[in-house]
Amino acid sequence: MREKTIDYVLRSTWMSVAKMYNEEAGKIGSTMATGFTLINIDPENGTPSTSLGPKMGMEATSLSRTLKTMEEKGLIHRKRNPQDGRGVLIHLTPFGIEMREFSKEVVIKFDTAVKENIPQEKLDTFLEVFQIINDLIASKKIYTTKQESITP
Numbered sequence: 563m564r565e566k567t568i569d570y571v572l573r574s575t576w577m578s579v580a581k582m583y584n585e586e587a588g589k590i591g592s593t594m595a596t597g598f599t600l601i602n603i604d605p606e607n608g609t610p611s612t613s614l615g616p617k618m619g620m621e622a623t624s625l626s627r628t629l630k631t632m633e634e635k636g637l638i639h640r641k642r643n644p645q646d647g648r649g650v651l652i653h654l655t656p657f658g659i660e661m662r663e664f665s666k667e668v669v670i671k672f673d674t675a676v677k678e679n680i681p682q683e684k685l686d687t688f689l690e691v692f693q694i695i696n697d698l699i700a701s702k703k704i705y706t707t708k709q710e711s712i713t714p
Contacts, residue, residue, distance in 0.1 A: 568695075579672075586668045590661070595620075595628050597665030600637065605659055608651035610643060637661055 583594040602618050603609045609617075615625045629652065632638045637658035643649035654662060677685065698704055 582672070583668065587665075590664060592661065592665075595624070596632055596635075596637070597661070597668065599625070599628055599632065600654070600658060600662040600665050601669065603638070603652055603654055603658075603662070605654050605662060608641065608653040610646075611640070611650045611652050614652065632658070 580594055583597065587593050587597050598618060599614065602614060611629070614620075614629075615622050618625070620628075629638065633640070635657075636655055638652050638654055640650045641653055643651045680688075
């Protein structure tokens with residue numbers, strides 16, 4: 563395709579953001595996935611492992627690998643959930659809390675830079691457009707019928 567589709571702009575922009583975050587995280591031997599996970603763990607009460615994946619939009623296998631790596635690096639530890647003996651709570655270690663703060667600063671710096679360079683009216687429109695796209699996807703209004711298979 564020669565024209566830039568909405569899909570292309572979304573993917574290429576997200577790839578640029580992900581690359582930027584990974585470069586920042588790499589400066590301290592981390593990754594964007596680790597930083598994102600740290601930000602989504604409640605620093606005081608911990609977070610049930612089963613709620614992290616859906617909260618972050620990650621597949622269970624990817625999240626399991628990320629959590630295993632984080633545990634090996636001393637960022638988190640797991641405790642049995644006192645409300646549900648079968649469940650596990652993910653808690654941050656003191657090092658994990660420190661790294662969580664670094665991750666939050668990286669995200670806030672990006673957010674601030676964008677807000678300083680784009681007028682609020684345009685940001686409001688941007689957020690509105692993205693909400694509409696998410697609503698279209700969630701309501702399954704884009705692909706409503708079963709697609710016919712393509713045969714060679």
